[in-house]
Amino acid sequence: MQPKGDTLLTQPHVGLFVTCLVDLFRPNIGFSAVELLEKAGCQVTVPPAQTCCGQPAYNSGDRANTRAIAEQVIEAFEKFDYVVAPSGSCAAMLKKHYPELFAGDAQWEERTTNFAAKVFELVSFLSDVMFFQEIDVTFQGRVTYHDSCSGLRELGIARQPRKLLQQVEGLELKEMENPDVCCGFGGTFCVKYSDISNAIVEKKTATIEAAEVDMLLAGDLGCLMNMAGKLQREGKTTKVRHVAEVLAGRLDGPAIGEGK
Amino acid sequence: MKITTPEFKSNAVEALKNQTLQKALSHVEEGFIDKRQMAADALPEFETLRDNARDIKNHTLSHLDLYLEAYEEKVIESGGHVHWAQTAEDARNIVLDICRKVGAKTVTKGKSMISEEIGINDFLEGEGIEPIETDLGEYIIQLRNEAPSHIIAPAVHVLKEQVEEDFRATHTHLPEDRNLEEPETLLDEARTVLRQKFLDADVGITGANFLIAETGTSIIVTNEGNGDLTQTLPKVHIVLASLEKITPTLEDVSQILRVLARSATGQDMSVYTTFSTGPRRESDVDGPEEYHVVLLDNGRTNMVGTEFQDMLRCIRCGACMNHCPVYHAVGGHAYGWVYPGPMGAVLTPSLTGVDKGGQLPNASTFCGRCEAVCPMRIPLPKMMRHWREREFERNLNPTAQRFGLKFWAWFAKRPRLYGLGAKIAMRGLAIMAGSKGRLSFMPLGRGWTKYRDMPAPEGKTFQQMWAEKQVGKT
Incomplete structure (x- = not known):
């Protein structure tokens, strides 16, 4: 097999960080990630000793629990060539915030830096590291892509998902207005400040509706659940899916929040 | 000024229900974002300038004492006075003393957030001295007896129609059938009313966007020219500035100025950039007889050396709030004190205490758009998170939330x-x-x-x- 893209490894061993939301709510995204990674030439392992990246604690100011969770993640994943997560938010936590958390820690700093260098968000990993091209799925319909905040601003993910989506046969990508504006999810923010969160997501669903698309896509399940839940409460019929589900062609089951 | 920051949640709910406010807030999103982007795109070195601006301020903050002393020396050399004010109360008393000494009856004011922070208007009024705001936005909210809702566009929450009502109610000496439908006619009217006040004022108070250690100069940037009339016509000019406004040299300031207006309003430069060094000299055709600088600390030196030091780089451009989804939703008044938006969410707990200001750093989705546009590259979400950590350490967050976590x-x-x-x-x-x-x-x-x-x-x-x-x- 030919070495691919950025990596000199013929078959890099990827540890899949499933993310808690995908694990709990939408395994289909996890399986889509596995399929895409395998198609791109990776060997995929899913360590059982994973729960969450620690963001709920981290963003609530609880550094002690965050550290404990981070140590657990690093221990479970540092042996892989790459660590890949189907979420910009969780990947940014592992890649950008773990090093901040352990900065100046004699025991953990270097270990964390080495770990962080291996971490990638799924779509950007496929595109930038594996130079993945072989999208052989079809999708008949018009979609729009929402840039989730962490992926966009902490990891620079914007061009990669669009590039891969444009290779899906039959798919028409139509940009909504301000795709880079927050959907109002913000983790615990959406329940702590539900009134404000609602005002923000209302603006988002209005721009989604104005784009006149069949489906809304994004790379983060938290944002997707927020937007899907709002669209459905408003009685809108736009379907909502994770970008990996479309790229992997795993579209048989119901879309997010859709009835069986 | 009464701090309603602890009631942020209910303030926000009220703001969301207020249709007039919601209409006015849509102008923030329309008015600022594209203009900033165009200005940034048009300048190839914009990102480099942001790096330089950050480095200049970081350097200054690590030698704050030295630059402040050098600045004081230069101000004195040019015939001015420097007053060190540790607290808001100190600053108010210093201003009052200066006003009393010249028997001031009226004081004109250029736009100054520090004057809001120390609540100088109410204080002077209580002492029988009439403060007159001369920035159009500030003038409008003074008539309405409100606080600014934005640091560079204080009346951004007010609709044109409301301004017309306020003017008709206040300027009763003008003909009732006058046309006030266009923004220009409103501006003309304010200008006419203010003209005599400029001439009559005994003292002029301005803020400062920068203080220059090299020369002892204070700088204001404005778009209306009101600041110039405020500081040159009265006998006495008082500059109200917080001490982190200090910048080493003119060269440094000229770099930061290049990112300031672009980030704020999308202008290359503000219409007026006014440099003031000391009182009028014999050869000068105009200028004040006395030049005073009140240097306010009010909690800022406590931030030096902590994880909040980066916040002191802030140049008050307002880009963070212009790009903030939470600010767009609730506007500035909901934040409950002087500084709204992301910069306010970091600064308010820093200056008023996390027990009062703790709501604000929590009310963020951490979308990071503020940091992405901050010309000084202040890591605002990170500092909001630091406030959450301080809050958590002190068991200040709600019990249910702690238990759940x-x-x-x-x-x-x-x-x-x-x-x-x-x-x-x-x-x-x-x-x-x-x-x-x-x-x-x-x-x-x-x-x-x-x-x-x-x-x-x-x-x-x-x-x-x-x-x-x-x-x-x-």
């Missing part, structure tokens, strides 16, 4: 038990949702389901399905 973390640290619990919980949720695929009500989840449905889980967890698949493989 503890409960969750206990499981998150125990993958096997977590997996088991997740399996049961997700199965339960899936059963509750039935074939509908979503829940419109969820136990303990009203914060979510009040406004949106909850997408139901597939049923089994990924880990569960993955484990089953692995068994099948072998």
Whole structure:
């Protein structure tokens, strides 16, 4: 097999960080990630000793629990060539915030830096590291892509998902207005400040509706659940899916929040 | 000024219900974002300038004492006075003393956030001295007896029609049938009314965008020219500035000026950039007889050397709030004190205490748009998180939230038990949702389901399905 893209490894061993939301709510995204990674030439392992990246604690100011969770993640994943997560938010936590958390820690700093260098968000990993091209799925319909905040601003993910989506046969990508504006999810923010969160997501669903698309896509399940839940409460019929589900062609089951 | 920051949540709910405010807020989104982007795109070195601006301020903050002393020396050399004010009260008393000495009856004011921070208007009024705001936005909110809702556009929450009403109610000496429908006619009227006040004032108070250590100069940037009239016509000019406004040299300032207006309003430069060094000299054709600088600390030196030091780089351009989804939703008054938006969410707890200001750093989605546009590259979300940490350390966040977090973390640290619990919980949720695929009500989840449905889980967890698949493989 030919070495691919950025990596000199013929078959890099990827540890899949499933993310808690995908694990709990939408395994289909996890399986889509596995399929895409395998198609791109990776060997995929899913360590059982994973729960969450620690963001709920981290963003609530609880550094002690965050550290404990981070140590657990690093221990479970540092042996892989790459660590890949189907979420910009969780990947940014592992890649950008773990090093901040352990900065100046004699025991953990270097270990964390080495770990962080291996971490990638799924779509950007496929595109930038594996130079993945072989999208052989079809999708008949018009979609729009929402840039989730962490992926966009902490990891620079914007061009990669669009590039891969444009290779899906039959798919028409139509940009909504301000795709880079927050959907109002913000983790615990959406329940702590539900009134404000609602005002923000209302603006988002209005721009989604104005784009006149069949489906809304994004790379983060938290944002997707927020937007899907709002669209459905408003009685809108736009379907909502994770970008990996479309790229992997795993579209048989119901879309997010859709009835069986 | 009464601090209503602890009531941020209810302030926000009121703001969301206020249709007039919501209409006015839509102008923030329309007015600032594209203009900033165009200005930034048009300048190839914009990103480099941001780096330089950050480095200049970082350097200054690490030698704050030296530059402040050098600045004081230069101000004195040029015939001016420097007054060190540790607290807001100190600053108010210093201003009052200066006003009393010249028997001031009226004081004109250029736009100054420090004057809001120390509440100088109410104070002077209580002492029988009339303060007159001369910036159009500030003038409007003074008539309305309101606080600014934005640091560079203080009346951004007010609609044109409301200004017309206010002017008609206040300027009763003008003909009733005058036309006030256009912004220009409103501006003309304010200008006419203010002209005589400029001439009559005994003291002029301005803020400062920068203080220059090299020359002892204070700088204001304005678009209306009111600042110039405020500081040159009266006998006495008082500059109200917080001490982190200090910048080493003119060269340094000229770099930061290049990112300031571009970030704020999308202008290359503000219309007026006014440099003031000391009082009028014999050869000068105009200028004040006395030049005073009140240097306010009010908690800022406590931030030096802490994880909040970066906040002192802020040059008050307002880009963070212009790009903030929370600010767009609720406007500036909901924040409950002087500084709104992301910069206010960091500064308010720094200056008033986290027990009062703690709501603000929590009310963020951490979308990071503020940091992405901050010309000084201030890591605003990171500092909001630091405030959450301080709050958590001091057990200041709500008990239910702490309990929930503890409960969750206990499981998150125990993958096997977590997996088991997740399996049961997700199965339960899936059963509750039935074939509908979503829940419109969820136990303990009203914060979510009040406004949106909850997408139901597939049923089994990924880990569960993955484990089953692995068994099948072998």
